[in-house]
Amino acid sequence: MKGYLYSQDGSYAFPLGPKVTTIGRENCDISINSPNVDNQHALLEYDNDQHCFILKDLNSSTGSFVHDCRVQNAAVRLADGDILKFGYNGLPLEFRVEQTETTMPSIYQRQPTGNSLHVITQTIPSRRSNSTTSQYPQQIDVQQNPGFSLRTRPSSAGTRKPLGIATSTTQSSNALRDSQIRPITNAWTITSTGNPNRSLINGSFCGEVDLTGQDNTEIINRVDQLEKEVKGRDGQIRELTNKVRTLEPLSSTFTSEVQSLKSELDKVKREKHAASGLVSSLQRDLHSKESDLAKLSREIEGIKNDSREKDLRFQTLQSKFNLLRDRTRAEAERSTKEKEQKLQIAEKQVNELNESINRLKSQLQDTEKQLLKVTQNEQNLKQEYDQAREQLVQFQQNETQLKSDLADSQRKLNQSYANIWQCFSDEEYNEDQHDIIEQIQQLKQQLTQSNVEIENLQTAQSSRNEQFKESLTKLIQRFTDAVGEETTADVLIQARQDISDAEGADSDDGNVIGLFKTGAITAIDSHLKVLSRMNDLSSQQSDYEQNLASIRQQYEELEREKQNFLLEQTSREQSFQSELEQIAAEKDASWQERLKEECDRIREQTSSSQQEHDEQIQSLSEQLQAMTAQNNESLEKWFNLQTESTQKVDELTTKLQECQQELSEARERLNEFTDLQEKQRQELIDLEKAKNDIIEDLNGQIQVFKDQVRQFSITIVQLEKTVGEEQEKRVKIETELESSNKTVNNSPTTSPVENVIPVIPVLTAPVTDLSHELFAYKSRVQEQEQIIISLRRDLAGMTARLSDVHGELSDKQKYALEKSEATIREQTKELNETRLKLSKLSDIVDKQTIQIETLQSDLSKSKILADQYQLLVDQRQTDIERLTKSLEQKDLVVQQVEKNTQDEGRITHELVAVGAQCRGERHEQTIGRQREALNELRARIKSLEQLRPVNPSYEKVLQQVVVLKRELAELRARQALPTDIPYLSTPSGANSVHQQSQRQSSSTNHSDQLSETQRIVEEKAAHAETTHSLQSCDDLHNGFTRRLAQILEIDDESLSNVAPIASLSTTDRYVALQQRQRTTEILIQKIEMLRERLTRKEELLRDYEKDLGKLRQAEILLREKNVLLQDLETDKRAKDDEALFLRNTLRETQDNLNQEKRTNSSIKLRRNIDESQTTELIRRSGGSKVTLHHHCPPDTSGKIRTVKHDLNQKIARKDYEIKTLKQELNEALDTLSEQSHKVRQLEIQSKDGIDGSNVLTS
Known part of the structure; x- marks a missing residue:
């Protein structure tokens, strides 16, 4: 190749x-x-x-x-x-x-395409172009x-x-x-x-x-032409599908035909894919079976070899270990006896030394206790000195507080005097007023006397405090000079005499100086005792050092003997290891020979398995040929269907063009409707804008009136609150003055400590609550960060432990785990590939069905949209009519509101005119009522003076003024009632009223002046109180915002530079209020950000807690599995020991059998010798009558067979037990691999969570 x-x-x-x-x-x-x-x-x-x-x-x-x-x-x-x-x-x-x-010569008759x-x-x-396939x-x-x-x-x-x-x-x-x-x-x-x-x-x-690549170029050209044709066909199909989506199906018959054709195509495709899937699945099954067989054969051979090697090694090592144990035990017993004797002698010496050391330790502990007592006395003296200083500071603070309180009370009294003088004019000066003024003068004299007495007491107390400080400083200097680093007994005795002689007459036992003297004298005495004990210990220390030197010498001798013993032991171990290595090398050579023989045998088996595999492949190839023939037939059908579908598509295109023309006409109509709708919308928008402008103007006027009402109500409420608070302050100050006067009279030497209760304004409660919430949130954040740090440490510890667990596994176990993991990965890959192919096939089918459904849905949607457009047009017309009617109604309402406002203004003017007329008519009634009210006020004042102290409080005066205000307001309201209007109808009544007003004009002038002065005083007081309350609220609000900005770390100058509202005009106040609103919004946004961060961190903590729970569960599982492994190992060792014992017994039985065979053979030989000797004797004796009896040996063959049968049964049982144990071990290894995979996943998840938390915190 x-x-x-x-x-x-x-x-x-x-x-x-x-x-x-x-x-x-x-x-x-x-x-x-x-x-x-x-x-x-x-x-x-x-x-x-x-x-x-x-x-x-x-x-x-x-x-x-x-x-x-x-x-x-x-x-x-x-x-x-x-x-x-x-x-x-x-x-x-x-x-x-x-x-x-x-x-190659073929064994079987094969077809020429069998191996192809x-x-x-x-x-x-394809990846490059998204359009074509x-x-x-x-x-x-x-x-x-x-x-x-x-x-x-x-x-x-x-x-x-x-x-x-x-x-x-x-x-x-x-x-x-x-x-x-x-x-x-x-x-x-x-x-x-x-x-x-x-x-x-x-x-x-x-x-x-x-x-020469002519063939390849021709093929490439053909493929390019086919690809171009396919692309052109794809483009045509897409154009047709787009047209079909835009148009409706004209008849249901066409859709039914298309669906039937597509269903037939889907069936053909499914059959095709099923055939290809079956072929691929068969091939994969064959490959998987072959791989499983090979793996199983390898594992079986490896396990057999391992078991044999282990058995032989155990046998040889046990025999050697037994011999070595006997030798080492004898030598160890001798050496231990000698060492025990030496150790007993050394222990006796060590015990004696320990006793002496314990004595020294007890003496040292006694001295340490005494030193601790001295230091405690010194600390007590320092604490007493600090307490005295604190008392002095408290006295000074109390003095300053009293001065400030007196100054405030004097100011308030002066203000009350001025207000009282302004309330009562010089013309109405009665005897009751004269009595009040005298009482006020007496109060002034008493206050001046009390101030003089307080000043005298302060001067006397300051002189005493200075003397007390001087005496304390002298005593402290003497004590510090005496108790130094380099002190002697003579110095301490002299210091004791100086402290005892210093100002003995003045210092009492109960005074601070007397207590300091006694503490200093006791400390010096204890220090003298400690010096004497230290001198004694220095003399004894030399003797103890000599004893320690002798003990150290003995200890060094024992260590030398120990080192010699260790050297001997190491030399023996090295010799033993060298012998073991020689034996292991010999065994390895023998085992390698056996392995070669077994490898040859396994190769023969594999050759036979390969022949069987080839036969299976031939049968599968025949099945594949049949499937390909079926696929070709299905493809021919598919091509026929495709041609028919193209013809039908052409017919549909013509119908689609007609539908497009109709749709274009419908679209033009819709455009006309949309233009009309846009015009109507613009007209509606203009009308709505005009309407909104009118409504906004009216709303603005209404809000102005509402704001004025709110401001008046707020000022009234604040005035009432401030009056109540000032009354409480006045009562508390009076009680404190009375208690101070009593304490001054009873004990002039000591002044009481008064706790001044500060006045808490209205906004302190929410400020404190918010500050507490902020501190609580910060503390939570810190705690959560600490928890996160601890969780990270726990995760690091867990990863370290898991790595240790992986490291404790042996090499064979690791190799087995890697093998199992590799097989699992291969199987998962194969499964994923099959799933992908199946998903692709299902996706293709689903896409085709979805395309058909989308075509139908698009056509139905187009109809629905046309209907919806018509409905919208009708709705818009109805909405236009409805809005025009609502606008007309609103215009009518606006006109009615304007008429009402005009009528109300006219009515108010008429009522004002009527009220002016009523003043002249009811002037006498008002004067009488005012006199009655004044008499009632005087009676109330007298009753209050009798019940409470002489000096009236400023708050009570203000309360009375407020009551008068209310009564005057009620009188004015009564005058303006509509029931009084009918009197104006008669002219005679008007003339009579006019005459009465002329007669009593002289008396009313005086009352008008008094009412004007009262109004001026009340308005000034109310204005001052409102300005004061506004300033306090501004200060509190500014302090709160600055504190929040500091806590939240907001650097904004606008938050700190806030102008007070009281000193601003109306326009500037609106700007200041907007600025404050902006600051509050900034603070609220910052607080919300903090809350969101807290919630995120809490969610992260919950996730971390869940991960920790999972990790803990994994730890528990690992522990349980480790326990199971240990149990399995112990069981395996026990069974291996049993197997060794049985083998040893087999060997012994074999030896016994051999010996019995030898004995039997020797007995037979002896019997033959005896018979020959007897015959010779009979011949010599001449045929005597004595007959010799023959004694046959016992038949032991049956016993041997039974023993062998029993042994074979035991061996079979043990082999079965070994197989079951191996299966259990394999299962345990599988579970361990699964657990390790889970633990790794948990680690990855925890790392991802930590990275996410770091990103969030950053």
């Missing part, structure tokens, strides 16, 4: 070597000067077992291509007609094979080696190029080429530039190459 690589034109041929040809850029048999080709790119090798060429890619950077299918770092079998490319956009080369015909390869055509869409015959090789381990030909590699119409033409052309090719050198060079079409071939020829 010879192989060639032909150029695309067929003008040049590159012969391949008999075994290997290298392809690359430099120093190769075929060199290709291209940047996309590596120095050593690929190999073309001839396989003698499979009788085919194999392409091996040498892990090139760009890869090799077989029919535009990439092959990289893999091997592929080549077939005649394959197109090869080396590198990206490489030069296409055609692979051709020329077989040398060898005649049959061609099964299959339509596969190319038909290539795909050759399927029947004779394949079952043990082939290379990569099979991929389905994506495309089909093989057709060799020709008949096989005879190719054989003749190949014969001509063999005769005409002259000897050519092995080195070929191809230089290719960037364009694949341009190629320069440089070759050193020893002679001219004359190749």
Whole structure:
């Protein structure tokens, strides 16, 4: 068999070597000067077992291509007609094979086409053009080696190029080429530039190459013509299908005929595909069976050999080990006795030393405890000193707080005085007011006295605090000087005397200085004790060092003896290992001879199996011929049906043209309707715009009124809240003042600590809640990140453990696992190929059915669309009429609203005029009611003064003012009631009212002045409170936004630069509110982003937890399987031991039988000797009457047979048990391989999840 690589034109041929040809850029048999080709790119090798060429890619950077299918770092079998490319956009080369015909005598009568390869055509869409479909015959090789381990030909590699119409033409052309090719050198060079079409071939020829490719060119031309015809037919079919989609079927009879024809075509195709599928399935079944038989025979032989080798090795090793054990035991017992004696002596010495060391340790522990007590005392003193400092700081803070509280109370009192003076004018100065003023003056005097007393107390306390600080600093300096690094007993005694003598009269036991003195004295005493103990220990330390030196010498002697013993043991082990190696070499030589004999026997068996296989192939080839005949018949039917269908298609085209004309007319009508609809739409849009403008104006006016009402309601609510809060503050301050006065009177030395409760504004609660939520989210994020880190560590540990489990397997187990994995992969590949073919066939059928359904659906849709357009036109007309009616109704509503607004304005003007008239009429009633209200207020004030302290609170005054406001508002509302209007009808009533108003004009002027002053005061107070509340709300909002921006790490100057609303005008306030809305939206978006990240991380954590659960389950399964393996190993060892025991018993029985045979033969010989002696004696004696009795030996042959029979039965049982164990082991190995595959998948999934989490976090 010879192989060639032909150029695309067929003008040049590159012969391949008999075994290997290298392809690359430099120093190769075929060199290709291209940047996309590596120095050593690929190999073309001839396989003698499979009788085919194999392409091996040498892990090139760009890869090799077989029919535009990439092959990289893999091997592929080549077939005649394959197109090869080396590198990206490489030069296409055609692979051709020329077989040398060898005649062999046939055993059976065969047909001439028995071994020939049959061609099964299959339509596969080409990669280069999406529109056309190319038909290539795909050759399927029947004779394949079952043990082939290379990569099979991929389905994506495309089909093989057709060799020709008949096989005879190719054989003749190949014969001509063999005769005409002259000897050519092995080195070929191809230089290719960037364009694949341009190629320069440089070759050193020893002679001219004359190749006649007339047959091939004729075949190629025919194929090109056929492809062009097929493309033209495909284009016509597509045009017809497009026309059919756009038009309706005119009659149901035509559709029924088309469906019947297509169903017949589908049946023919299905029968064809079924036949091809049966042939391919039969071939695959044969290959699979042959491979299974070969594998089973190999495995059986390997297992037999392994069992025999193990049995022999165990027998020899056991005998040697027994001898060595006896020797080593005797020597070890002697050495152990001597060592035990020495160890007992050493243990006694060690125990004595340990006792002495324990004593020293106990003494050291006592000293350490004393030192710890000293340090604890020092720490206690430091803590007391820190507490004293903290108390001083607290006293100072309390003083400052009291000062600030007093200043605030004085300010509030002054404000209350001013408000009270403004409320009550000088003209109405009564005795009750005089009493209130006197009480206020008394309160002022009391406050001044309390301030003077507080200042005196502060001066006295500050002087005491300074003295206390000076005394503490002196004591601390003395104590630190005494307790230093280089202290002696004399220094400590002097320091103790100084501390005890320092200010003894002033320091009491309960005072901080007294406690510090006692602690310092106890610390110095304990330090003196520790110094004395340390001196004693230094004297004892020298004695202990001498004892330790003697112990170390003894310990070194024991270690030397131990090393000598270890050297002797290693020398003995080396000698034993050398003997074992010699024995193993002898056994290996004997086993190799046996293996050769068994290999010869197996070869004879394989030859017989091959003959049987050839017979099966002949029967299959006959079946294939019958199937091909049936396929040819079905193809003829298909061609007839195709001709009939073309005639019917021509008829349909004429009908389609008529339908197209009708559709064009319908489209023109639809265009006219659409133009009318667009005009109507524009008119509607204009009307809607006008309507929307009117509605927006009205809505704007309504919103203005609503905003004003909301602002007034908000100010009223805020005023009420601030009044309540200030009342609570006032009550708390009064209670604190009373408690402070009591404590000052009772204990002037110590001042109480007051907890000032800050006033919490309205927006603090949501601010704190949001801040807590943000901190909680951050803590969750940190915890989840820690969990992710721990999970990654667990995954790394699991992978390490799994790698250890794989490493613990033996080489044979690994080899068996690899074999099983390879077989599984091959089977899965074959299954996938069959599934792909079946799916392709089903896809083709489905596509054809779908095309028919789409044609019918398109035609039905076109009818539906026409009906829908008509319905839409009708609906649009109805909508236009409805909208015009709604516009008219809305115009009427707008007119009514305008009339109502005008009527309301007129009514308000009339009511205002009526109210002005009512003032003159009901002036006396108002004056009387005001007097009654004032009297009620005075009575309330007196009752409050009696119940509560003398000084009235500012908040109460404000409450009273608010009550007065409400009462005045009620009076005004009553005046404006419609029940008072009828009095205006009588002119006499008007004259009387006018006269009364003239009489009482003098009295009303005074009341008007009072009401005006009250209004001014109330308005000022309300304005101040509103400004204060606005400022506090602005500050809180700004602080909240800045804090959130800092936490969320938002760098935006607009968030920090926010102007207060209180100091802005109305236009600027609108801008500020928009800015705040923008900031809130930014913060909300950021928080939502954080929440989304948290949810994603939580989902990732859930996935990781699931993966961990799976990994843990895998670990549990691995542990269980390891336990099962251990049990199987133990059972196998026990059964091997039993088998060895039985074999030993067999040998002993054989020896006993041999001995018995020998004894029997010796007994027989002795009996013959005795008989001859007796006859001679009888002859000598002359025939005496004494008769000698003959005693026959016992018959032992029956016993021997029974023993042999029992032994054979036992051996058969053991063989059966061994077979079952092997089967169980194989099953366990299969389960292990499945589990390892699952674990690998889990690892890959976990790695993918970790990569996804890293991407998300990045």
